[in-house]
Amino acid sequence: MDILLISEYILMFSLAIFALASIRIATKKTIGIGLVGISGFSIAVATMLILVQNIYGIAFCKDIAYALVILGPVGTIAFARALRGR
16 A cells, blocks of 8 residues: 555545535535535545446546536536525
């Protein structure tokens, strides 16, 4: 086991903790804080998918990660525009 693989597993563990913290942030009462939490969660999951692709060689993980990175901000902007229209 080389140092790069160990560091990738440590990064994956820390991203899992960050994802749990983001879920906790997303469950707060205000809508803005909820959007921040969901955005952080999508970034954590996308980074984990890139790591899974690097470690295990699963090719479709990178495509899913790219979709999450692109669609996350698009959904946030659409939701903010819908709230402004109220």
